[in-house]
Amino acid sequence: MIRGTTTLIAHIGYPTHAFKAPMIYNPYFESVGIDAAVVPMGVKAEDYEGALRTIFKFTNVRGALITMPHKVSTCGLVDELSPTALIAGACNAILLRSDGTLLGDMFDGAGFVRGLLRKGLKLHGARVLVVGCGGVGCAIAASFAAAGVAGIGLFDRNARSADGLAARLSSHYAALEVTTDSNDPAGYDVVVNATPMGMNVGDELPMDVSRIAPTTFVGEVVMKTEMTAFLAAAKARGCPVQIGTDMLFEQIPAYLEFFGFPTTTPEVLRAVARLSY
């Protein structure tokens, strides 16, 4: 229930029709009596810089959730970036601080890693493979590094994306072993599909599942279907898995804290969310 007193979180991206956050945050806010709302604002890339400046002049806006196609360009439009956003080279949340400055952060990776930790995984000293070095892959790799993994394998069809991320990771984490030459999942403790492969029926798999050991933990970022062909194949080999929407629900408590709202658990959020899938 939006009122004149309601604090807004602008949800900025284009197109807006597939936005999920309003149907998670708003039922949560309502269920616990927080007078706040996430409001989709459809902004095209060419309008983004001016729109961002305007939106943060709205007297009832406290922050923003940033999505496609603005996650990368946001890095150049805020006053300060978190270390994770710096390494990721992307930003999906902005807080308007009391001094009027904008702080950018990136929670995709935090949500992914938090989900693994809550499933009992030990990441400290682990070896992980991230296939796909776009915004979400970079964010996951940055959060893996922050969680103390020993080695990260990176792969992207565009080799420069993987190389750029590797350089940023190495400059922040000198002891981290980073490779960029292969999407072969053999020998990893965790492997992640951070590509869009799996969004559409008939997509090829992001890596050779027959090379994944049954003890390897397998994660997915695609949310369109919960059990993608990739996850199903991994599960068939006996691998423990994490579905794409776990990353979504696990990161929301982190956003709530970032924006200064009372926090909650992913379980509560899943229970109140009004998503159609």
Next chain:
Amino acid sequence: MIRGTTTLIAHIGYPTHAFKAPMIYNPYFESVGIDAAVVPMGVKAEDYEGALRTIFKFTNVRGALITMPHKVSTCGLVDELSPTALIAGACNAILLRSDGTLLGDMFDGAGFVRGLLRKGLKLHGARVLVVGCGGVGCAIAASFAAAGVAGIGLFDRNARSADGLAARLSSHYAALEVTTDSNDPAGYDVVVNATPMGMNVGDELPMDVSRIAPTTFVGEVVMKTEMTAFLAAAKARGCPVQIGTDMLFEQIPAYLEFFGFPTTTPEVLRAVARLSY
């Protein structure tokens, strides 16, 4: 329930805390399954021109409700004004047309007049007094003229406001008899308080109620309390009255039609509204 597919009507003004429209429109939209929402956007006067341009670039915005302090400045920022907005010199609704241009209109007066007509009043040929020639008084006077009244008395403590409105009315309605010299309500068929007097306890009355004939219809624009001291005094004299919120609820069907949504009645809107008074 706001979704990524939801059409937004931006509710622009400052401060936002007393906005009422979201608690009327949104329950109505929800009750009839229209995927639209009125969203408050707090914009200060100095930011308004740029903000308006930005907001109408949002890909999910169809229109705007404009309130204090922007009703007058809006006239210079849209591509076309309705005749009523032109005479009122104020604009409280903007439609983004399919060709990308902005049409400004003003519905305060339409709501007021529609309420009178629905109460059985005959306005054609009537003599009406409007005390207070700010935005809402101008709008009401413009709508009275459009409804075919024979004469309008205007009064404002700032004589230039009344004179300016009189000139605009006369230029559009040559046969209309317009006076600006008195707030004496004697001899009028309808008298209207269009000043803020009555917002606060202890405000003096906008005109000498002892001079209002019991057959005169008495209207009020103050919404903060339904039965203002002015209306109560008129009612005590036997006058039929129209409360301030009638103007609000009577104008909403006109906005719904303006924005291209399915319309409804004030009674339905009152029944679903979640206003606290």
